Amino acid sequence: MMLRRFLPIFSLFLTITNVPTSAFASPPPDETVTCDIFVAGGGLAGAASAYEGLLAGKTVCVTELTDWLGGQISSQGTSALDERSTQRQLLYYPRGYLELRNRIQKFYDGDLNPGDCWVSASCFIPADAHQILTEQLLAAEKEGNGTLKWFPSTVVKALNRNATGNIITSVTAIQHQPATGAPPLNTNPLSETIEDWYRYEDSDRFEKTIIRFIAKASNWYVIDATETGELVGLSDVPYGLGIDPRSYLEPSSASETGDPYCTQGFTYTFAMEATETPQFHPEPPFYEKYEPYYSYELERLASFDLVFTYRRIWSPEAGERDRFGGIGFTVPTVGDISMQNWTWGNDYRPGTEKDNLIYTREQLEANGQLAPDGWQGGLRVETLGYGEEHALGFFHWLVAGTTDSQLGEGVKEPHPNYKFLSGLDSPMGTEHGLSKYPYMREGRRIIGRSGYGYPDGFTVSEVDISRKDYTDPYYQEVLSEEAYQNLQQEVAGRDTFDVIMGETGKNRTRSRIYPDSVGIAHYAIDFHPCMTEHPPEKPGNTEKEGERRGAGLPYPFQIPLRALIPQEIDNFLIAGKSIATSHIAAAAYRVHSFEWSSGVAAGTTAVFALDNDLFPYQLVDEQLIKEKQLQELRQLLEANGNPTTFPNTSIFNNDWQDWR
Structure with missing residues (x-):
């Protein structure tokens, strides 16, 4: 069997000497909190990690930048579950995700889709999602006799490590609340407040509490379930960002050498409501700047009603049936509420070193965020601000615009009978009406530890999951002769010998099967690409x-345990979008059920490691089929109702074409 050779990710394959951050003094904490499992990020991955930890009787601490649990379905506003049809028909999901779906349905009196949207089987109000998920975690706490310690409006400031750097000994965090006389949380947009959150000192807006999190007993686990791989960047473990270099493992890459500045677009979502009468829509002062960008994108999508009902999250009265571009929907009626998340709309897609949202390691080092107590969240705040304006401009385009950047004149008409929903009691829970945090499609992605077949570090690559036709002449044109031959061998599966002997035209008929699989996922490899030039709206x-x-x-694909284990730090696990995947694979490993499944894997692995007095890397550091305790972990997951494989997808079933 040929060893897999993985080209280093563009300038971000890090080999560093760990300097224990405990050697530097931070301000003394206002309080110290003990945990068995510390989870940074209260999104679906973090909630799932906490859910499994609580059911296992552990003390779980969860910090979240915003004041809502749920991430994608709440604070980011994308409360429309992205699911593939085959998996949904079988209801083949982790137990906690199934419970979440059931709780949503029960909350809306038996209706899983109170918005009657057409993109999903379930569209609902983001503010409700926070309540639903909170109740689910509290129920798990009671059932498992665990302890949930919830810290909303809290950012991680520092990770403190032991003398050798391989153990996180404590986490320093800052919790904020409104200062006396200051406006409530969620009054101002994120771009105006996030830098303040990371400062130790009180301000005119916020009072701060410095919290030190430590192990409850002799060991604990820290899980990064943040939306951008924030702890990955802060800890400075090896990771990738943006486009990977083209190789036989990533043959469809858009760059021969890689591009760390081009990550998928981010989106500030918002809610709008259909009204009986026309509304007054003053043009925002910045609208002219962004107006040249907005579009329905495709002729088959060029219908306001189609776009409005795409992610409609509330519909008290069903309208008449209609169709456009082959898609059926019910016409909007007064009182309908829609959440907007549109590629040529409120997606903001920077892709250059002048405007990239997630700072590269070199940028972090240059602006002092890797210095002791220098961490500020790792994001370009100016770009957040432009994304906020861009989203507000899209609403104005929807209701008053008459241009279309992709389809030309005569397509877009005004639709004044709609209003923008804002206020602390609005669906997004903000005074300004935008989501509390942008929907993030991609962040920093760890490079796992080296091992057999992965000498430069483990990752899940494009060819491991894609149905792409790699016999397309394009690949022979852009790859070297050796790389093209390696690609043909990589996707040939059991026909590898035929390829070695010179036969071509083989293609993968299933995804890679991992003996260390600890979860499942299935979704399209879906891109919201960065724009070529600066600024994105040019x-x-x-x-x-x-x-x-x-x-x-x-x-359908798996979540290997090796993808959750970073290099260098032994009590650190990754959940969510920052597991070890390539840029292209990450485009599928990012939606709701995957986030939950990866969180289950991280939480259960942490529990198993604590109960068995071992480190997760020890489960995968030898030949995997001989790792007895690895199989025990997988059996535990399965016994708990958390599948690690899809039905009828094994080495004895090499044709998975029916999975859609």
Whole structure:
């Protein structure tokens, strides 16, 4: 069997000497909190980690930048569950995700889809999602006799490590609340407040509490379930960002050398309501700047009603049935509420070193965020602000715009009978009406530890999951002769010998099967590519050439334990979008049920490691089929109702075409 050779990710394959951050003094904490499991990030991955830890009787601490649990379905506003049809028909999900779906249905009196949207089987109000998920975690706490310690409005400031750097000994965090006389939380947009959150000192807006989190007993686990891989960047473990270099493992890459600045677009979502009468819509002062960007994108999507009902999250009265572009929906009626998340709409898609949202390691080092107590969240705040304006401009385009950047004149008409929903009691829970945090499609992605077949570090690559036709002449044109031959061998499966003997035209008929699988996922490889030039809204700007080449359908795929284990730190696990995947694979490993499944894997692995007095890397550091305790972990997951494989997807079943 040929060893897999993985090209280093563009300038971000890090080999560093750990300097224990405990050698530097932070301000003394106001309080110290003990945990068995510390989870940074209260999104779906973090909630799932906490859920499994609580059911196992552990003390779980959860910090979250916003004041809502739920991430995608609440604070980010994307409360429309992205699911593949085959998996949904079988209801083949982790137990906690199934419970979440059931709780949503029960909350809305038996209706899983109170918005009657057409993109999903379930669209609902983000503010309700926070309540639903909170009740679910409290129920798990009671059932498992665990302890939940919930810290909303809290950011991680420092990770303190032992003398050798391989153990996180404590986490320093800052919790904020409104200062006396200051406006409530969620009054101002994120871009105006986030930098303040990371400062130790009180301000005119916020009072701060410095919290030190430590192990409850002799050991504990820290899980990064943040939306951007924040602890990955802060800890400075090896990771990748943006586009990977083109190789036989990532043959559809849009860059021969890689591009760390081009990550998928982020989106500030918002809610709008259908009204009986026309509303007054004054043009925002910044609208002219962003107006050249907005579009319905495709002729088959060029219908206001289609876009409005796409992610409609509340519909008290069903309208008449209609169709456009082959898609059926019910016409909006007065009182309907829609959440907007549209590629050529409120997606903001920076892709250059002048505007990239997630700072690279080199940028972090240059602006002092890797210095002791220098961490400020790792994001370019100016870009957050532009994304906020861009989203508000899209609402104005929807209701008053008459241009279309992709389809030309005569397509877009005004639709004044709609209002923008804002206020602390609105669906987004903010005075300004935008989501509390943008929907993040991609963050920093760890490079796992080296091992057999992965000498430069483990990762899940494009060819491991994609149904792409790699016999397309394009791949022979852009790859070297050796790389093309390696690609053909990589996707040939049991026909590898035929390829070695010179036969071509083989293609993968299933995804890679991992003996250390600890979870499952299935979704399209779906891209919202960065734009080519700065700024993203520049008139005539285009998507980065070739970025959509990797898009398409994958086979159902697994979450290997090796993808959750970073290098260098032994009591650190990753959940959510920052597991070890390539840029193209990450485009599928990012939606709701995957986030939950990865959180289950991280939480259960932490529990198993604590109960068995071992480190997770010890489960995968030898030949996997001989790792007895690895199989015990997988059996525990399965026994708990958390599948690690899909039905009828084994080495004895090499044709998975029916999975859609």
